[in-house]
Amino acid sequence: MSETIPLNPITLPLNQISLIEASAGTGKTYTIGSLYLRLLLKAGENNFSRPLNVEEILVVTFTEMATEELKKKIRERITDAIDKLTAFAETQDKSAFKNDKFLTALSQDLDIFEAIHRLKLADQNMDLAAIYTIHGFCRRMLMQYAFHSGIHFNLELIKDQSDLLVRFANEFWREHFYPLDFESANFIATELVSPANVLSLLKADLGKDLQVEIENKQALSVPIQIFLPQYLGGYQKALNELKEFWLESGDEISAIITNELEKDYPKDQLKSLNRKKYQVKRLGDWINKINQWSNNPRDYQINTTLKDYFLQSSIEKNYEEQTDKNKDKKPATPFYSSIFAELEKRVNALMTPDLLSKLILYHYRQGLQQKLLDYKLNHQEKSFDDLLRLLCEALQGAQGDELAEMIRFQYPFAMIDEFQDTDSQQYAIFSKIYRDNPEKNTGFIMIGDPKQAIYRFRGADIFTYLKASEEAQSRFELTKNYRSEKHLVDGVNALFDFPQSPFIYQNINFTAVDSRDDHLRFYLNGKVEPAYRFYLTESDKVNKTEMAKICAISIQHWLKSAVENQAVFQNEDTCKTLQAANIAVLVRDKNEAALVKNELQKLGIASVYLSDQSSVFDSHVAVELLRILKACLNVAERPILNAIATALFGLNAADIHQIQQNEADWQRWADSFAQYQQTWQRQGILVMLHQILLEQGISERLLSQATGERDLTDFLHLAEILQQAATLHESEAALLSWFEKQIQGEGRQEAQIRLESERQLVKIVTIHKSKGLEYDLVWLPFLAVPSKDPSKKDINIYYSKERDETLWDMENRNLNALYEETFAEELRLLYVALTRAKYQMAFALPSQFDKKWNALHYVLSQGEIGKEINLSDSKNTETLLQTFKEKMQDNVEICTKPNLEALTALSINTKTDDLKAAEFTGNIEQDWRITSFTSIEQAHRRQNYFAESAGKKHAVFDDAKDYDSQNAIEISTALLNENESNILDLPRGKQVGTALHRHFENCYFSDLANTEEIDKLRQSLQLDETFTEPLQNWLQQISHTPLSNKIGITLADLENKDCIKEMPFYLAIREHFDVKAFNRALKAHHHLPSEPLQFEQIQGMVRGSIDLVFRHNGKYYLVDYKSNFLGSSLTDYNQEALKKEMLHSHYDWQYLIYTLALHRYLQSVVPHYNYARDFGGVFYLFLRGMNGEPQSGVFYDHPSVELITELDGVF
Structure with missing residues (x-):
């Protein structure tokens, strides 16, 4: 392992493999931006071999939000650099850099005007910047290099496979557990509980490559059908x-x-x-x-x-x-x-029930994986994780070296952000691209912090990071914290800087960092507050309710002082008064969040839980809204009473009794619901719900209550969901049935609860969600909660360094490794929690730590408590804190008997100025659109039609398609003669063309006459079984018809890896498409006597789908299938007839557009691509005329280099 040295962004080498360790708050994103500027400008020392553009610098991170944030920050650095360099160019005064030390140093050897030019170009092209999520990058590479990855272009991406997993979990349960005898079924029901419970246990690790550690290996190898009885x-x-x-x-x-x-x-x-x-x-x-x-x-x-x-x-x-x-x-x-x-x-x-249930879970996992795999294969669908696996497999495959070279050619430099959250598959991808084949003109930087690797539950693997760290050529670290007040930084240094492995593993080092220079202070009631404030409860047990109460009262005191302008943040330049939004309470889960939220609510303090993953269908508002909708649909006494008894209507028992007793009151309610029903039927559910909202004063009533804002947000969210769902259901009753099933959890759609407000509220957020964020004041009420014993879990997984494998330890053979992994992650989670604050942190702790292991207990004792889940003794909290306080020179306050008393409920002014939307006065151009060859050809025919029909009573134009629209014969009544040659009389029409295209897409060309697929084709054509053999013979002839005497190849000769079927494309059109230039190019270089195209001016894109692109002997060919009926004789499909049809239907325009699209694609993915050398030509296959003879039914052309080059300038 190389030595870790402090990072200098000016001198860091950019032509090697490096790792940057960025402790919390040390300016990781700023460093990425600095290196990005160096790459754009080829500036600084140890430079990259040439300046790069934004499309060549690959930056990968792990979430969509992080990707957008990174792109925004990099763009800001570019525009800031443009402004400062421009000011410097005009004044030659270094004060123009405004104390930007990096840019000042970078400018020393720059051609300033050339640098400004390159940065402006980068700013203009930032929408093209190669800044992606890991899944986005993998998908791009798979699709872009489809020949090498073997991925189908029509691949469907499953963004969330949760519904599929629920379905398959239920299926497995029914298939294998329903037939069991009573005693076995009782075991399953007690141990596994339900399919939902099984899924919750298996889901996190379902995609991992797990090896099972168990003595009885045979129990793993038998199929479930044998395992259960045996x-x-x-x-x-x-x-x-x-x-x-x-x-x-x-x-x-x-x-x-x-x-x-x-x-x-x-x-x-x-x-x-x-x-x-x-x-x-x-x-x-x-x-x-x-x-x-x-x-x-x-x-x-x-x-x-x-x-x-x-x-x-x-x-x-x-x-x-x-x-x-x-x-x-x-x-x-x-x-x-x-x-x-x-x-x-x-x-x-007897096998222990615990081990037996784990084995059943193993088989359940195997079954789920197989069902998921089968589904994806049958439906051509992939999940996000599949994208990583497929790219990894492609890079390790036969063409992996070539694929890696092409990716390196496209992205000679790559930076991977948040690398501590990687896994073995992700590292294998980038290792293959950049590490296994290092070149002088490539660079690769991994940026992360192993101390903040907290996403093991999402598949992140700290051991992969540590392995990558050992393999890096150079290791750098950021050594200055720019986030936190000096004493907060000193506190983290004091807690974690001790010799007994503060993060358990020896190769996760802790290096003390420096703090920022400006003097951050938090003043409360005229006094500087300490960086750390600890409240000790009188109890020696962890009491979460008491801790949440202390937290809430402390926040109330802060906010009271803020109302009196006695809670102030100050640094050298600015001063601001504390607001509720400056406070964050960090928790582990929603249960802890609910405790804090409840205590704050008692004191009149509004808060928002930013990590809420609950479904809006689980809210009580959803249940009440269901009752209201039932009353609107069925205007009768019982449904109406159920509706008006909900909290949304705000009536009490006396009010409802009065309505029941007074006929006039009751009639008014019945009339109202009848009116609501009419509104629903005539104007839709959203209009009706807004009508109820206004007429019944629901908004005002809810907002007067403590939880009203939450409830109103849920009501409006549900109204929006119902409106969207209404378009998918034929009746109000069907929509109501769907809504009820959603509330019951059946096939539930994703509907995460929305934040009720973005105004000044105390933030409650999980520690996991807080990573990467900063808050002025941070409260940590539950850090003393002891760790749960990981050996008690149903699935115990740990990494074996000796075997370099992830193991499922069914028999708890290596509990030490399991404990170490658990405790190490707890410590990393603690580190994240302790590095979020800018000014102050507050804690609630018991007077004595529990005798179960706890991360804060471990660091306060400097590792003395050891690494056992059950401790022989626990430390007195005050004693530990006093030791910490001595190290911190009294920047710690310990409140042994908190004298906090709740004040009267606060009234915090959140009034904002009345806002008015700006009026739009600009002009939006309407001529940008996405078109297609069919649209272009139709427009041409319409132009001719209107020109030719002037003065005529009748004029007809037809549409050029891949099939026959004229005189189409109904398939159900079609007859096919026994004579094979009369396959020419196959029914005509769109259905035939679509069915044949689908058949060619789904079959291997060597197996076009597959009986099972032929039956599907015959059924789709509505033909009986007597047509099976003629269809088989015909498709056999098609697949063995030589396409060209010159290259001597048939469809049957093509291997699937050399084919891309149904390749979609979008061909960008220049600002204004010049029809005359298009026609001039055809006249000058096209050997077919094509008529001039008549078409209005457009701009935008041409969309299309190429039936087949194949590769043969290094050349790429384009194929289009045509099922057009040209006549009942084979002579109707000779070369002269085909040429005539090509011109009549303007198919030459089509293949020229397709060729241009393919040409541009190949230019972007094939290194050193040359059209004349690498493009083989175009085949149009008129399927009815293909009888096995060379070129029968086959039209071939190779557009000239001159024609394609000129068209490339037209489009």
């Missing part, structure tokens, strides 16, 4: 036999033990049975408990009383306990009976 059924059988054996032997066992207990022993000798435990009065209770267990078919666990007292080994263990306490007495022989030995033999023969 293992689960076998367990139940053996358990029942054990129970029967006990019931048969119970009296004998009782007598044996009773006889032994009645024996007399010398006083100085031990007894064979430990009589402090084995007593006659207990024996009866024990036996009764075991009898009850034996008679209960639902109880499949091994009875604990049986295990603890009636196995031979437990008798001996209990005997040993008395020897330790009575060493002065003579030993005796531990009591032995063959019946206890037999019980032990039977118990030991």
Whole structure:
């Protein structure tokens, strides 16, 4: 491993593989922007070999939000550099750089005017910048280099496969567990609970390559159909036999033990049975408990009383306990009976229920993976994770070296942000591209912080990062914190800078960082606040409710002081008063968030939970809205009463009773709901819901309540969802049924709850979500909560460094590794939490830490508590904090008896100025659009039609298609003669063309006559079975028709890896498409006598889909299928007839557009591409005329270089 050195953005080498470790707040994004500027300008020392443009600098991160933020920040750095360099060019005064040390140093050797020019060009092209998510990058590469990746162009991307997983989890449960006998089904229902529960256990690791650590490997290899009867059924059988054996032997066992207990022993000798435990009065209770267990078919666990007292080994263990306490007495022989030995033999023969349930989970996981794989193969769909796998496989495949070279050629330099969140697959991709084949003209930088690797639950793998760190040529670190007040930085340094591995693993180092120079201070009531404030509860137990209350009251005191202008943030230049939005409370989950939110609400303090992942369908507003909609649909007494009894209407029991008793009142409500029903039917559900909102005063009523803003947001969100869903349902009743199912959770669509407001509110956010963010004041009320024992989980996964594998430890063989991984991540999570604040952090802690392991306990004790889940002793909290305070020179305040008292509810002014939308006075051009060859050709025919029809009563124009629209014969009545040549009389029309295209897309060309696919084709054409053989013979002839005498290839010769089927494209049109220039190019260079194109001026894009692109002997060919009927004789498909049809339908225009699109595509993906050398030509296959003879039904052309070059300038 190379030595880590401080980073200098001016001198960092850009032509090698480097790793940058960026501790929290040290300016990671700023550093990326600095390196980006150097790459654009070829500036600084140890430069890249040439200046790059924005399309050549690959920047990859892990979320859409991070990608947009990074692009925004880089653009800001570019525009800022333009402004400063321009000012410097005009004045030659370095004050123009405004203390920008980086840009000042960078400008030393720059041609300033050339630099400004390049930066302006970069700014103009930032929309083309190669800044992507990891999944976005993989998808681009797979599609762009489809020949090398083998990916279908019509690949559908599944953004969220949750619904599929729910469906398959339910299917697996039904298929394999419904047929089970009662006892086995009871085991499944108790251990696995439900398909939803199984999915929650398996989902996080479903895509991982897991190796299972278990002694009985055979249990993994048998299929589920055999496993369940053999293992689960076998367990139940053996358990029942054990129970029967006990019931048969119970009296004998009782007598044996009773006889032994009645024996007399010398006083100085031990007894064979430990009589402090084995007593006659207990024996009866024990036996009764075991009898009850034996008679209960639902109880499949091994009875604990049986295990603890009636196995031979437990008798001996209990005997040993008395020897330790009575060493002065003579030993005796531990009591032995063959019946206890037999019980032990039977118990030991049983697999533990825990292991059995884990094995069932393993098979469930296998089944889910297979179902998902089968579905994706059948539907040509892939998930985000599949994109990574496919690109990784392509890079490791036969053409992997060539693919890596092409990606390096396209992106000679790459930066991977947040690299600590990578995994082995992602690293394998970039390692193959940049590390395995290093070149002088490429560079690769990984940027991350292993101390902030907290997304293991999403698949992030810290061990991959550590491996990459060891393989990097150079390692750099950012050493200055620009986020936090000096003493906060000192505090983190003091907590984590100790020799006993502060992050458990030796190769995750902690380096103390410096702080910013400006003097940040938080003043409260005229005094400078300490950086750290700890509130200790009187209890020595973790009481979350008490901690949340202390947190809320502390915040209330802050805000009260702020109202009086006595809570102020100050640095050298500015001063601002504390507002609620400056405060963040960091929690672990929604339950902790709810505790804090509830306590704040009691004190009249509004807050927002920024990490809320709940569904709006789970809200109580959804249930109430359902009742209202039922009343609107069924205007009757019971539904109306249910509706008006909801909190949305605000009526109490007395109000509703009055309505029921007063006929006039009741009629008014009935009329209102009848009116709502009419509005729903005539104007839609959204209009109706807004009508109810206004007429019933729901908005005003809700906003007067503590949770009203949340409820109103949910109401409006649900109204919007219902409006969207209404377009997919035929009736109001169908929509209502759908809504009810959504609330019940059936096939639920994604509908994450929305934030109720963005105004001045206290923020509650999970520690995970807070990563990368900063807050002025941070409260951490629950940091003392002890860690959960990871060995108790159903799926225990850890990384084995020795085997370089991720293991599922079913039998808890290596708990130390499991504990280490868990504790290490807890420490990284603590580090993230402790590095979010800018001015101050506040904590609530118990007076004594728990005897379960805790990350804060670990760092406060400087690692002394060790790495065991159960601690032998816990430290006094105040003692630990006093040690910390001494290191911090009193920038810590410890409140041992918090004297916080709740004040009266606060009224915080959140009034804003009335706003008015700006009026748009500009002009929007309407001629930009996406068109197609068909649209262009239709427009041409319309122009001719109007020209030719002047003065005529009748004029006809037809549309050029891949099929026949004229005189189309109904397929259901079509007849096909037995004579094979009369396949020419196959039914005509769009349905035939579509079916044939689909057949060619779905089949391998070597297997076009596959019986199963032929049956699908025949059925889609509505033909009976007598047509199977003629269709097979015809498609066999098509696949074996030589396309050209020159290259001597047939469709059947093509390998799938050399083909792209149904290749979509968008061909950019220059600002204004010049029809005359197009016609001039055709006249000068096109050998077919094509008529001039008549078309209005357009700008935008031409969209199309090429039926087939194939590669043969290094050349690329374009193929289009035509099912047009040209006549009932093969002579109607000779070369002269084909040429005539090509001109009549203007197919030559089509293939010239397609050729130009393919030409531009190949230019972008094939290194050193040359049209004359690499483009093979165009084949138009008139399928009805292809009979196996060379070029039968085949039209071929190779547009000249001159023609394509000139058209490239026209479009």
